[in-house]
Amino acid sequence: MTRSWILDSLGEPAFERLATELSGAELQSVLLEVMQRRAAARTPADVLAHYERDGFCRPAAVDQRISVALDGHLLAAAAGFDAIELSPVAPLAACSSVALTAQHRVLSALRSTEIVADPTNVLALECALRLRASSEPVHLATSHRTLRAQPVPKLPGFAPHFRIFVLASGGVEAKDHAFTTETLERHIRTMLGALTRLEDHGYVFGARHVDLLATPARAALADRIAASLAGITVHRKPLDHSYYSGGLRYQLWVTTPDGMPLPLIDGGAFDWLAKLASNRRAVYIASGAGAQLMAVRFRAA
Numbered sequence: 001m002t003r004s005w006i007l008d009s010l011g012e013p014a015f016e017r018l019a020t021e022l023s024g025a026e027l028q029s030v031l032l033e034v035m036q037r038r039a040a041a042r043t044p045a046d047v048l049a050h051y052e053r054d055g056f057c058r059p060a061a062v063d064q065r066i067s068v069a070l071d072g073h074l075l076a077a078a079a080g081f082d083a084i085e086l087s088p089v090a091p092l093a094a095c096s097s098v099a100l101t102a103q104h105r106v107l108s109a110l111r112s113t114e115i116v117a118d119p120t121n122v123l124a125l126e127c128a129l130r131l132r133a134s135s136e137p138v139h140l141a142t143s144h145r146t147l148r149a150q151p152v153p154k155l156p157g158f159a160p161h162f163r164i165f166v167l168a169s170g171g172v173e174a175k176d177h178a179f180t181t182e183t184l185e186r187h188i189r190t191m192l193g194a195l196t197r198l199e200d201h202g203y204v205f206g207a208r209h210v211d212l213l214a215t216p217a218r219a220a221l222a223d224r225i226a227a228s229l230a231g232i233t234v235h236r237k238p239l240d241h242s243y244y245s246g247g248l249r250y251q252l253w254v255t256t257p258d259g260m261p262l263p264l265i266d267g268g269a270f271d272w273l274a275k276l277a278s279n280r281r282a283v284y285i286a287s288g289a290g291a292q293l294m295a296v297r298f299r300a301a
Contacts, residue, residue, distance in 0.1 A: 024112055031110050055160040056107070056147060062295040067163060070295055071143040073201055074165045077194035080186070081141035081167055086122050088145075089113040095121045098272040100243050105150045119144040119166045120286035121272070127170030127284060128276040137171030137179065139186075143291055157296035165289040167191070170273045173281045177221055180269055180283050184248060185228050187287040191252055191265045192232065194289070203298045205264070206255025213239035218247035218269075245271040246283070256297055264298075265289040 007015055018027065051057050060067070075083050092112045095101040099121060107115040116122055123140050130138045147161040167190060169183045188210060195205050212234050214222035225248075226234045239249050246269025254264045267287030274282045 028111055035110065055152070056149075060145070060161070060163070060292065061157075061159065062163075062292055066295050066299065067291070069201075070198070070291055071163070071165070073197050074143060074194050074289070074291060075141060077197045078141040078167060078190050080190065081139045081169075083141050084126070086116060086119055086142055086144050088116060090116050090122045090125070094125065098124065098275050099245075099270070105148060107147055107149050115147045116144060117146060117148050118288075119146060119164060120168055120270075120288060123166060123168035123286065124170070124270070124272040124276060124284055127168060127273055128282075131170055131172075131273075131277060131282065135172060137183075138169065139183075140168045142166050142168075157290070157293040159292070162290070162292040163295075165194075165291045167267070167285075167287040169285045171283055172279070173283050180246070180248070180285065181221055181224050181228070183283070183285045184225050184250065184267070184269065187267050187285060188225075188229060188232070188250055188252065191267075191287060191289060195252075195254070198294065198298075202300045203294060204257060204300055205298055206257070206259075208252065208254045209233035209235060211235050211237055211251040211253065211263075213237045213241075213244075213249040213251075213268075215239050215247040222248060244268040246285075250287075252289075254298070262293075262297075264293065 010018075018030070022030065089109055090113065092108065092114050093103065094114060095106055095117050096103045099118075101117070106117040109115060119142055123142065126140060127138045143163055143165045145161055146164050149160075152158050152160055167187050169187070171179045171183070173179050192208075195208065199205060210229065210232055212222050212226050214236075215238070218239075222236060226236055239247065241249065249266070249268035251263040252265035253261050256262050265287060267285070270284045270286060273284035274280050
């Protein structure tokens, strides 16, 4: 709902014109002029004070050498995925148009763009473009500094912007849902392999297990995936979370140095690619790992 003070300040006709009637180019010109005037009114002291107080602007809490080395190990573990570096911005509504994400939780920008709030949404766009050119499955990996305009837990490793390591796969469903089951297994094994690699380079993740969740309609697929993960501790659970629109989700739990279990890696199946490609047989699997959390909580002294 529109905040009442906006209508009180602008009047409903003016707001409606800004929100719906101006073309994209016209609105962009208005906003650019507004930002230029506001920037011109700022002094260097104003800018410094803003930099000091705004968590969106402050540097990350992790030494950049550690982040770069960590990214290298994670990407090396994902050798079966094409590694790409995303732009800092995505098209406006990259998250909210296909996922259950409110636009208020995204830092919207000028020129019909937004700061990337979730690389998995952007990689879905990339998968859609690649599948338009070829029917071959797409497997992508990236590590990206992400910014989210939402409350931040007051815990070590959490901040308004953070690095996240992401795997994303898109393809057309095969017989007996083979693409879905094989790709989810591939993501889980790749993420477990990444943890093992990091443990050879100064990280400690403790005991770990996988929670594999599914809706009733996808329970048989989840059972097949669980059976394929030989040698891995898997707990089967029901899924009651509409964000995972493909009916499957996994969480990879590790143990913090102080003995607390933590879901460090999260992934699942989504209908985003089906929406983007207008093809109900298009499948999208994505996984995310808290790379910044790894550096803060799991790196040995």
